[in-house]
Amino acid sequence: MGNKEQMEAYWRANLRYVGILLGIWFLVSFVFGILLAEPLNTIRIGGFKLGFWFAHQGSIYVFVILIFVYVWLMNRLDRKYGVRED
Amino acid sequence: MDIQTWTYLLVGLTFILYIGIAIWARVGSTKDFYIAGSKVHPLANGMATAADWMSAASFISMAGLIAFMGYDGGVYLMGWTGGYVLLALLLAPYLRKFGKFTVPDFIGDRYYSNVARTVAVICAVIVSFTYVAGQMRGVGVVFARFLEVSINTGVYIGMIVVFFYAVLGGMKGITYTQVAQYCILIFAYMVPAFFISFQLTGNVIPQIGFGGTLADGSGTYLLEKLNQLHVELGFAEYTSGTKSTIDVFAITLALMVGTAGLPHVIVRFFTVPKVRDARMSVGYALLFIAILYTTAPAISAFAKTNLIETVSEEEYSEVPAWFNNWEKTGLLSFDDKNEDGKIQYVANEKRNELTIDRDIMVLANPEIANLPNWVIALVAAGGLAAALSTAAGLLLVISTSISHDLIKKQIMPEITEKGELIWARVAAGFAVGVAGYFGINPPGFVAATVALAFGLAAASFFPAILLGIFDKRMNRQGAISGMIVGMLLMLFYMIKYKLGGFGGGVEEDWWFGISPEGFGSVAMMVNLTVAITVSRMTEAPPQKIRELVDKIRYPQEAVEE
Numbered sequence: 261m262g263n264k265e266q267m268e269a270y271w272r273a274n275l276r277y278v279g280i281l282l283g284i285w286f287l288v289s290f291v292f293g294i295l296l297a298e299p300l301n302t303i304r305i306g307g308f309k310l311g312f313w314f315a316h317q318g319s320i321y322v323f324v325i326l327i328f329v330y331v332w333l334m335n336r337l338d339r340k341y342g343v344r345e346d
Numbered sequence: 347m348d349i350q351t352w353t354y355l356l357v358g359l360t361f362i363l364y365i366g367i368a369i370w371a372r373v374g375s376t377k378d379f380y381i382a383g384s385k386v387h388p389l390a391n392g393m394a395t396a397a398d399w400m401s402a403a404s405f406i407s408m409a410g411l412i413a414f415m416g417y418d419g420g421v422y423l424m425g426w427t428g429g430y431v432l433l434a435l436l437l438a439p440y441l442r443k444f445g446k447f448t449v450p451d452f453i454g455d456r457y458y459s460n461v462a463r464t465v466a467v468i469c470a471v472i473v474s475f476t477y478v479a480g481q482m483r484g485v486g487v488v489f490a491r492f493l494e495v496s497i498n499t500g501v502y503i504g505m506i507v508v509f510f511y512a513v514l515g516g517m518k519g520i521t522y523t524q525v526a527q528y529c530i531l532i533f534a535y536m537v538p539a540f541f542i543s544f545q546l547t548g549n550v551i552p553q554i555g556f557g558g559t560l561a562d563g564s565g566t567y568l569l570e571k572l573n574q575l576h577v578e579l580g581f582a583e584y585t586s587g588t589k590s591t592i593d594v595f596a597i598t599l600a601l602m603v604g605t606a607g608l609p610h611v612i613v614r615f616f617t618v619p620k621v622r623d624a625r626m627s628v629g630y631a632l633l634f635i636a637i638l639y640t641t642a643p644a645i646s647a648f649a650k651t652n653l654i655e656t657v658s659e660e661e662y663s664e665v666p667a668w669f670n671n672w673e674k675t676g677l678l679s680f681d682d683k684n685e686d687g688k689i690q691y692v693a694n695e696k697r698n699e700l701t702i703d704r705d706i707m708v709l710a711n712p713e714i715a716n717l718p719n720w721v722i723a724l725v726a727a728g729g730l731a732a733a734l735s736t737a738a739g740l741l742l743v744i745s746t747s748i749s750h751d752l753i754k755k756q757i758m759p760e761i762t763e764k765g766e767l768i769w770a771r772v773a774a775g776f777a778v779g780v781a782g783y784f785g786i787n788p789p790g791f792v793a794a795t796v797a798l799a800f801g802l803a804a805a806s807f808f809p810a811i812l813l814g815i816f817d818k819r820m821n822r823q824g825a826i827s828g829m830i831v832g833m834l835l836m837l838f839y840m841i842k843y844k845l846g847g848f849g850g851g852v853e854e855d856w857w858f859g860i861s862p863e864g865f866g867s868v869a870m871m872v873n874l875t876v877a878i879t880v881s882r883m884t885e886a887p888p889q890k891i892r893e894l895v896d897k898i899r900y901p902q903e904a905v906e907e
Contacts (some may be wrong), residue, residue: 271900307557316412320423321640323428325430327632335622
């Protein structure tokens with residue numbers, strides 16, 4: 261294992277990314293799609309009530325985006341700390 | 347050509363394809379058999395994971411289930427996709443770095459204990475068997491409906507095909523057949539969806555048509571119309587739920603965590619070459635899954651609207667031909683209670699005259715929409731692809747658990763690789779046999795046990811793996827006690843409220859108002875709490891385990907510049 265401090269910085273950055281992305285994960289599904297679904301349903305986008313849309317469509321789109329953002333962030337981080345596999 | 351000929355032709359062609367792939371991909375080493383030699387491209391692994399994941403239930407039943415649940419159906423949509431975010435961020439890359447063959451491998455090594463390994467094997471086998479029984483039944487049901495053979499004959503045919511490519515090709519054979527199966531099932535799912543969306547809303551993309559206006563020129567939004575129809579017939583509005591918020595929350599969480607903890611899904615990420623491939627291939631997997639999962643709720647809304655508008659208050663003697671066709675299969679039944687010759691489909695049980703099996707929403711859609719015969723045959727081939735791909739993935743987990751985690755790691759550590767491979771094949775054959783038996787004689791509690799599979803995975807594997815990666819201080823005592831307490835609590839709750847054991851109980855007695863389907867999230871929390879508490883009261887794990895955790899946290903040793 262290379263420089264110990266470097267490795268700890270890598271891990272902390274990873275945890276920060278995971279924390280932020282899981283925050284969004286929780287927000288779109290559990291908060292928008294479930295807890296606040298009723299009040300959000302008063303807002304309409306096209307034929308969709310917003311809370312219903314998050315539960316049936318929106319959260320899934322966000323999930324896909326979250327994973328690809330994580331892939332991008334981690335690839336960048338791997339390079340920065342020199343732990344990218346050959 | 348008629349439907350029957352088309353179906354034989356398409357199903358026959360796809361089966362030849364699967365067997366052809368099996369022969370091409372036959373393997374000679376345990377590494378190939380267990381994890382396809384870790385040489386699978388992340389894109390191919392994404393497709394294989396999607397097919398592995400999407401079962402007969404996703405393909406055939408989910409849209410119908412949602413059609414009758416309305417908003418509440420969101421628990422499946424969010425629950426069965428959100429788990430992939432957890433997989434990508436919390437599990438897959440680290441397990442890939444760990445780089446062995448199975449989930450019990452990780453638990454056994456990380457917790458330096460064969461007891462932990464055995465607990466994990468037991469969980470893996472229970473989870474996989476409960477799941478696979480339904481899949482084999484699904485194969486039988488699809489055969490029975492489309493090819494007019496008995497369900498049992500259908501199960502036998504399914505067993506032979508799966509036996510062929512799972513035993514011969516192991517993970518490698520399964521992976522590449524799953525890639526083919528994904529292509530077939532997604533094509534089969536989307537074609538009718540495009541047609542129906544266009545017919546109903548004038549927009550060919552179902553996800554957009556879902557929120558669009560009806561094509562009848564009225565300018566009314568589809569969902570508005572559907573809500574209106576529901577209210578007129580005495581049902582709750584389609585876009586509002588009937589379940590309590592806490593239960594919806596708990597079920598969604600349990601399904602997400604359960605998904606991330608299912609061994610047949612996790613093990614797929616051992617098959618790619620690198621850590622970054624593992625991350626990427628979870629992204630591909632969810633993308634491919636999302637295509638079906640965002641289409642399903644649109645189909646639900648289309649099919650429900652179509653159904654109500656076609657049959658409600660119509661003369662029974664004038665219903666379209668598909669109505670009578672599906673009546674013959676028992677999926678639809680009409681009982682003219684007030685003898686007025688018209689079909690009353692209403693919320694009130696006493697006056698309702700129409701009983702609808704939820705599966706009809708996908709199976710009968712092509713006929714309802716008057717699509718050509720080849721589309722109907724395609725749906726049959728797609729349903730079989732979905733069921734077979736999931737069954738194969740589960741069977742492999744069972745066979746590896748036996749040959750690798752029990753025999754090689756515990757009973758006969760001296761066994762040669764050749765010997766282990768023979769055991770793996772025998773175990774796969776045995777698992778096919780048992781799965782087939784359950785397919786032919788389904789235990790009455792199958793429906794209950796599918797929810798149990800998720801609950802168990804959530805209550806056992808997920809916390810143990812998560813803590814193994816993110817908590818260096820977690821030790822053997824903590825992990826084992828957490829898994830056992832979580833699993834027993836889940837089993838207790840399930841048996842009590844689902845199967846009537848331990849005095850049974852009704853909805854009013856549910857703890858915190860949480861249903862057995864959602865209880866996995868509570869059991870998971872209990873597992874986490876027990877594991878952390880016990881680990882802090884017992885000695886820290888040995889130094890070499892801390893080094894192991896360090897090792898899996900980084901894709902590779904840092905290169906000095």
